[in-house]
Amino acid sequence: MAQSAAPATGAPAITPISAKAIAPWAVFVGILALVLLYFVGAEQGATALISGEGVHEWVHDGRHLLGFPCH
Amino acid sequence: MNSISVRALLVRGMLAGLIAGALAFAVAYFLGESQVDAAIALEEAASHDHGAGGGEELVSRTMQATGGLATALLVFGVAAGGIAALVVCYALGRIGSFGPRATAALIAGAALLTVYIVPFLKYPANPPAVGNPDTIGKRTTLFFLMVALSLLLAVAAVIIGRRLAPGLGNWNATIVAATGFVLAIGLAYAFLPSFDEVGKDFPGSLLWKFRLSTLAVQSTFWAGFGLVFGYLADRLLLSSDGADTPRVATPVG
Numbered sequence: 001m002a003q004s005a006a007p008a009t010g011a012p013a014i015t016p017i018s019a020k021a022i023a024p025w026a027v028f029v030g031i032l033a034l035v036l037l038y039f040v041g042a043e044q045g046a047t048a049l050i051s052g053e054g055v056h057e058w059v060h061d062g063r064h065l066l067g068f069p070c071h
Numbered sequence: 072m073n074s075i076s077v078r079a080l081l082v083r084g085m086l087a088g089l090i091a092g093a094l095a096f097a098v099a100y101f102l103g104e105s106q107v108d109a110a111i112a113l114e115e116a117a118s119h120d121h122g123a124g125g126g127e128e129l130v131s132r133t134m135q136a137t138g139g140l141a142t143a144l145l146v147f148g149v150a151a152g153g154i155a156a157l158v159v160c161y162a163l164g165r166i167g168s169f170g171p172r173a174t175a176a177l178i179a180g181a182a183l184l185t186v187y188i189v190p191f192l193k194y195p196a197n198p199p200a201v202g203n204p205d206t207i208g209k210r211t212t213l214f215f216l217m218v219a220l221s222l223l224l225a226v227a228a229v230i231i232g233r234r235l236a237p238g239l240g241n242w243n244a245t246i247v248a249a250t251g252f253v254l255a256i257g258l259a260y261a262f263l264p265s266f267d268e269v270g271k272d273f274p275g276s277l278l279w280k281f282r283l284s285t286l287a288v289q290s291t292f293w294a295g296f297g298l299v300f301g302y303l304a305d306r307l308l309l310s311s312d313g314a315d316t317p318r319v320a321t322p323v324g
Contacts, residue, residue, distance in 0.1 A: 014171070014308065016164035017077060025077050026157050033150035040143050040150075046211035057130040062143020065103040067187065067196035067285040069210040 041068040076308070081156050083303040088152015089145060091295030096144040098291045103284035104136050106198060109277055114200035117272075144292075152296055155182055159304065166229070167241075171308050172301035179297025185225045187289040190217040193260050196285040198278065203268045210266055220259055228252040 041063060043049060044056035056063075056071075063070045111132070130139060159171075159178045169177065194214045202210065232248030239247065269278060 013168065014164035017160050019161065021077050022157060022160050025081055025160075029081060029153050029157060033153050036146050036150040040147050042211055042215075046208040053129055057128075057135065058139045059143040060130070061104065061107055061135045061140040062099070062147070064107055064196065064198060064281075065099040065140070065285055065288050066143065066147060067191060067289060069194070069197070069202070069207060069214050070199070071202060071204055071207055 084156020087300035088148040092145040092148020094295040095292040106281040110198035171304040175301030176297040183293035189221040198281040
């Protein structure tokens with residue numbers, strides 16, 4: 001008798017959301033979010049897509065206090 | 072459940088991330104800024120060849136500490152909140168018999184551990200005036216490598232733990248998987264290069280306070296996200312339990 005992966009408890013069991021339903025959101029939102037995180041965390045530090053120091057200087061304190069390597 | 076609830080959870084995750092980002096901003100502003108200011112004062116007092124131009128400031132210190140800091144934390148919040156919400160979407164009902172609130176709290180705790188604490192123990196945050204500009208490329212690469220490695224090892228540990236659970240029981244399977252994770256992280260710590268770039272004159276107490284502040288900022292963010300998102304997800308999923316479709320997500324501006 002195989003034990004079910006989700007044991008029954010007092011709380012109502014939650015049906016997992018199918019991976020197919022999540023995949024398009026995960027790809028699109030994942031890429032957008034990583035681009036945003038890149039601009040907050042690393043742009044104009046180790047690498048630069050935009051020349052100058054404006055982005056780096058603007059998010060400077062946030063970058064330090066979020067723990068990203070800044071300069 | 073259909074993709075509508077993925078959408079609804081994603082919207083709530085980004086909203087929770089925004090709120091948690093605002094909380095983290097308060098902590099960063101009141102706890103962290105004084106350390107950043109003190110470090111910048113030391114940097115300027117030393118006034119070695121810092122930067123090429125010197126003098127001219129692109130963004131004033133006041134703007135960096137308010138508008139700039141808020142931008143960074145709120146954008147980080149929405150982006151990290153969106154990703155974490157999708158991870159919760161996948162984890163719901165798959166990691167055991169946890170409800171929406173417990174799942175959100177567990178994922179938020181795991182995120183704090185894997186994307187911040189584990190990399191931080193090897194490559195801790197540095198205040199201004201600490202860190203050699205020549206190694207920024209290498210330090211950035213290794214920091215993000217450590218984040219990626221920690222995430223992959225955590226996912227592997229969860230998968231292995233779930234596989235072992237039927238044979239060993241939940242408690243022992245969790246111990247085995249967690250021990251494996253700690254050992255693998257320890258190996259990475261031992262073999263990846265370290266950096267020791269703290270100047271001899273830089274006060275140790277300031278470095279400690281700065282690093283604790285960054286930990287406080289990240290802990291506030293993830294705790295805030297876990298609790299707010301858990302609350303919102305719980306309301307969404309449990310209120311729509313009997314209904315055909317979940318309630319329509321409230322639009323955020």
